[in-house]
Amino acid sequence: MKITVTRQGIRKNEVYFTADCGEGKGIWCGSTPVLPGEALEVEFELPALFMRWVDIVPAAPGGNAIRVDGEQILLTGILENIEEDGTGYLRLGNGLIMFECLGEPMALGGCVEIRTRELMIYPVNL
Template sequence: MEILIRGVDNSDMDSIIDFNTEYGNGKAVWNGNSDPEVGNKYNVEYDITDILEWNKTVSLSKEKSFKIFIEEEITHIIGVLEKVYKDGISDLRFGNSIIQLEVEGKDLPVGEYVLVKADSLEVYDTVY
């Protein structure tokens, strides 16, 4: 998915970026072969490294469209839960992207829009 870098914070060991997408804005740890530059567009893949929990960090969404936004310093993503595997991995459709999640819980609502609270969002530059 294409993002536009709005800001970069290099004060920590990781580069934290603020970014815009066609679905809203978010904040993530940057992983790429080059440093992110404010004003540049990048094609990225998303990764949420935390183990999520149904009805706590993943829940049904009242909104029925793709969206990304920041609330209380946490990036929230609304997408469609496309598939749930037996090993606890789930596929979340976010626009044209698929984000794999590890979600604990039962009876996850496949085919429904869900809200994911992504405290550990990372993006990977897909250009090598």
């Protein structure tokens, strides 16, 4: 996913960014610091373990979105798959975000919202 860094956050390596599908914040995990105004190709990682029907809930169909709500980052996209081991895939724009989850089954192919406090951002080496 392509993002543009808009500003530094107050936590170590925290950055705010914009993307085609919204605005968010996360922890930059690259080997070199990034500066506001930099446009980057990145991948997101969600390190937390999520509970289906608690942290992952059905959402109204519509555009994919990233947004900040207080201390939480909200990711709204299509639930592509959840494997038997709990590995899930959220389609956000043209990319997939992998996450780990537990709980009751959810219908695949529908729109869901994931609430998280941690979003790790890694540079993609093209």
